[in-house]
Every structure is written in C-alpha cells, then in structure tokens.
Amino acid sequence: MSKQGILLVNLGTPDSPSVPDVKKYLDEFLMDGRVIDIYLVGRTFLVKGAIVPFRAPKSAKLYKEIWSEKGSPLLYYSIRQKELLQEKLGDQFQVELAMRYQSPSIEDALERMKKSLVSSIKVLALFPQYASASTGSVHQKVMDIVSKWQTIPPISFVNSFHDNTGMIETFAENGKKHNPESYDHILFSFHGLPQRHLKKCDHTHQYCLQVNGCCDSLNDTNKFCYSAQSHHTAKLIAAQLGITQEKYSVCFQSRLGKDPWVQPYTSEVIAKLAKEGKKRLLVFCPAFVADCLETVYEVSVEYHEEFKALGGEHVQLVESLNDEPKWIDALTALATSC
Numbered sequence: 596m597s598k599q600g601i602l603l604v605n606l607g608t609p610d611s612p613s614v615p616d617v618k619k620y621l622d623e624f625l626m627d628g629r630v631i632d633i634y635l636v637g638r639t640f641l642v643k644g645a646i647v648p649f650r651a652p653k654s655a656k657l658y659k660e661i662w663s664e665k666g667s668p669l670l671y672y673s674i675r676q677k678e679l680l681q682e683k684l685g686d687q688f689q690v691e692l693a694m695r696y697q698s699p700s701i702e703d704a705l706e707r708m709k710k711s712l713v714s715s716i717k718v719l720a721l722f723p724q725y726a727s728a729s730t731g732s733v734h735q736k737v738m739d740i741v742s743k744w745q746t747i748p749p750i751s752f753v754n755s756f757h758d759n760t761g762m763i764e765t766f767a768e769n770g771k772k773h774n775p776e777s778y779d780h781i782l783f784s785f786h787g788l789p790q791r792h793l794k795k796c797d798h799t800h801q802y803c804l805q806v807n808g809c810c811d812s813l814n815d816t817n818k819f820c821y822s823a824q825s826h827h828t829a830k831l832i833a834a835q836l837g838i839t840q841e842k843y844s845v846c847f848q849s850r851l852g853k854d855p856w857v858q859p860y861t862s863e864v865i866a867k868l869a870k871e872g873k874k875r876l877l878v879f880c881p882a883f884v885a886d887c888l889e890t891v892y893e894v895s896v897e898y899h900e901e902f903k904a905l906g907g908e909h910v911q912l913v914e915s916l917n918d919e920p921k922w923i924d925a926l927t928a929l930a931t932s933c
C-alpha cells in the first residue's frame with residue numbers, strides 16, 4: 596500500500612562552521628527574494644557585495660561556538676524530530692526532513708517521495724508563526740518543484756501553528772523547570788522581521804503598523820501577521836504558566852541591516868529592564884522549535900553579557916522544543932490532522 600508523505604522543513608544551517616560553508620549558506624538564504632525582498636540586481640549587490648563578505652567570517656565564529664560533535668543543533672534536533680515522528684506514525688507514512696537552505700534539500704526529499712509513489716504530501720514548515728520569509732518561502736519552493744511534475748499528488752500545507760496546544764504546553768513545561776517565579780521578568784523573544792514584511796503581508800494595507808497596537812493581539816484582519824501571531828503565542832504560554840501581563844514582555848531579536856524591524860527590539864527591552872533594576876530574566880524563544888544559533892548564542896551569550904554589563908545578573912534561556920515527547924505528540928497531531 597502506498598504511504599502518506601509528510602515533509603518537515605526547517606530553515607537550514609551551514610554544512611560546517613567554516614567560512615566558505617557559512618558563506619554558501621548565507622548566499623543562498625539571503626538571495627531568497629522572500630528574505631531580502633528587493634529587486635534581483637539590488638539584492639545581488641547588497642547580499643554578495645555588502646552583507647555576506649563581512650557577515651560570513653563573523654557568523655562562522657559564532658557557529659564554531661555552538662557546533663558540537665553532533666553538528667549544528669538545528670540540524671541535529673530536526674533529524675531527531677523526523678526520526679521520532681516516523682516512529683510514532685509507523686509505516687503507513689513516509690516522513691522526510693528537508694532544510695529550506697543547504698542540506699538536506701527539499702528537492703531530494705520530494706524526489707524520494709515521488710519515487711515511492713506517496714499517495715499524498717503534507718508540508719509542515721517548522722515555524723510556529725507564519726512569515727513570508729520563512730513558511731511562505733518553504734511553500735513557494737515546494738510548489739515550484741512539484742509544479743514541474745507530470746503527476747501532482749494531493750498536497751497540503753500547514754500555514755502556522757502559533758496556538759497549537761502541545762507546542763504551548765511543551766514551552767510552558769520547559770519554562771517551569773527553571774522556576775519562573777524566581778525571575779524578575781519573563782521575555783518572549785521572537786526572531787525579528789523587517790517592518791516592511793509586516794506591511795506587505797497586510798492585504799488591507801490599512802492595519803499593520805498603521806493602527807495603534809495593531810499587532811498586540813490577534814483578530815480577523817491580522818490573523819496571518821507574524822507579529823500578531825507571536826504576541827498570541829506569548830499570551831498562551833504566559834497563561835499556561837499563570838504569568839501576569841506586567842511580568843512579561845514580547846520582543847524581537849536578530850535584526851539585520853539598517854531598515855526598521857518589528858519592535859520592540861530584545862536588546863532595548865533588556866537595557867530598559869536593567870535600568871529598572873531587574874536582575875534575573877527568563878527568556879523563551881517560541882519562534883524556533885529547535886535550539887539554534889539565534890537562541891543558544893544570541894540569548895545565552897550575547898544578551899546575557901549585555902544585561903550583565905548594564906547591572907543585571909543572569910539571563911536564562913528556556914530550552915526549545917527539541918525532542919520533548921509532548922512536542923513529538925503535537926507534531927504527530929499536526930502531521931495527521933486534516
């Protein structure tokens with residue numbers, strides 16, 4: 596009997612922390628028109644001429660810091676998630692893992708499914724909140740590839756899972772292990788996005804970043820907005836932990852370039868909290884389902900050092916979903932729901 600195909604896709608990571616591999620990764624990533632969303636000639640000059648030559652050596656150093664004998668944490672945990680999901684689903688399903696950039700590739704994963712004549716394909720981009728630069732890019736890439744197939748099987752896409760109960764509960768349980776009451780403030784720090792991307796995703800062109808407090812909560816107009824979905828995820832994790840509104844903040848990290856990104860910026864929130872005399876911060880990063888450079892290094896090392904230099908004492912990262920059994924159950928439900 597033919598199997599149902601499940602394609603898990605995460606962002607991708609360099610093949611090694613060497614400068615040439617990081618350069619190759621950044622080139623592919625930042626040349627994606629959904630990431631640096633400007634016209635091709637301008638993008639090529641900016642990415643290949645200005646960003647990558649300077650960023651690659653710096654990023655390579657950071658990747659070396661987080662690289663272990665298991666490799667990059669993002670790839671290691673993505674492989675674990677794929678293996679555990681396959682175990683849960685059994686042999687009526689064919690689970691494949693791909694990365695949007697670098698390896699393993701989406702092309703190869705889809706080719707394997709095509710060869711084994713899967714009866715359907717479900718694409719699950721491993722980003723809880725929808726952004727054109729992440730989920731949108733994965734979906735476009737998959738559609739580009741299958742659009743060239745003679746036979747296109749039934750194919751479906753999970754748009755987002757920002758409010759998935761298992762995902763929320765796993766983050767909350769990981770947070771509980773750190774005893775949240777012992778912290779002065781809780782941060783929900785999401786990966787940043789240029790403000791321009793939010794405006795472009797608002798098909799009414801009248802709401803996101805135009806109306807006061809536009810993205811602080813989710814409604815019918817902003818239901819696909821990355822910022823609104825991020826606020827909603829934070830609200831649900833906070834509710835699960837019984838954390839009151841004054842005790843937590845939502846913020847956005849990993850800014851690149853000079854254009855304005857979604858605010859508030861994590862580094863500015865950390866500086867403000869240090870000024871207010873806060874000493875201990877607990878940080879959730881619920882835009883990521885696996886530990887990665889942006890959590891393990893940026894939060895645990897960079898923000899920790901910044902906070903200490905401003906008089907704070909400790910910044911504690913809450914581990915990502917990784918291979919937590921409850922998260923694997925949630926993945927199983929996401930993979931099999933209609």
Ligand SMILES: C=CC1=C(C)c2cc3[nH]c(cc4nc(cc5[nH]c(cc1n2)c(C)c5CCC(=O)O)C(CCC(=O)O)=C4C)c(C)c3C=C
Nearest residue numbers: 606607608630654669722726728729786851882887888889
């Ligand atoms: C959570 C989803 C992500 C969105 C949305 C996203 C947008 C986005 N990212 C950049 C630039 C960089 N991101 C980098 C690393 C990185 N980004 C995500 C996820 C999202 N990015 C992850 C999971 C990672 C970590 C990968 C890993 O190997 O661990 C990097 C590379 C690292 C560095 O040099 O800092 C860059 C660059 C842009 C410009 C963007 C939206 C426009």
Ligand SMILES: [Fe+2]
Nearest residue numbers: 606786849889
């Ligand atoms: Fe990113």
Ligand SMILES: [Fe+2]
Nearest residue numbers: 803810817820
């Ligand atoms: Fe919005």
